[in-house]
Amino acid sequence: MADNLLRSAGIFVAACVCGIASGLFGIGGGVLLVPFLALFFAFGQHRAQGTSLIALIPPTGLLAFIAYAKAGYVSWQAGLLLVPGVFVGGILGSWIAKRLNPRHMRHVFAALMFALGAWQAFTAWRQ
């Protein structure tokens, strides 16, 4: 029971860290949540991903979004255009996920992310 409580508290703290990243960088937070659940709480990869998805169903970014919207940092037009694609793509992606080796797909994605990050940091530094 105490163990279970501790584990829950740990998950909550990890999620808070993900939330800070979410507000700070305008992301969903799942990109941190999935590795956190897998590394620290012994979730299987698919289970970590499923749990991350359910955590992102409620509008968890609402408070952060309000801060950005107040400052005028939202493009509604692009936002609305993106919605249908992301929804349909999500179904497609999870259908593919069931049929792929999760290790390979994670590695490809991690490499892509690292390259994107390095590019962003580089252009920011050169500005």
Next chain:
Amino acid sequence: MVAGRFQTREDRSDDLVDEKALPGRDRQSVMSLVVLLLGLGVGVLVGLLGIGGGVVLVPALVYLLHMDQHVAQGTSLFILLPPLGLGALREYWKQGQVDLRAGVLCAFGILAGGYLGGWIAVPLASRQLKGLFGCFLMLAAVLLWRKPQPQNQRTACAGEEPAGG
């Protein structure tokens, strides 16, 4: 005003793209198509990796649509408001790969943390924020890459049942 279709308000952030970067209506509609396809691509990653998608969306908006870093992040947060992962979640749910309790806990944690993060990000200079984002992406990539015992995925799933329940 026809030309004002994409500028209903004076607010610059309402434009789909930077005026200087892409003038003309034709290019505007081409960009709309690009945005639609971009959404589809991001969505595939959402389902594939169980993430929100913002991590790909933000750099895509910055580089493809020449958005300011703050606007890209705000727009990304906006599209994460509706439950877009619902379709993807259904597939995971059917396979019993969802920990509901942990998910609810995480939702509250992200909500609270998100408030703090937004509060930090808004006053920052765009350039600083861009650099920070880049560093964050690299860190997240490293975290995503390394994961213990990837070879026995199935046993790890079954083994965590007693600890989780």
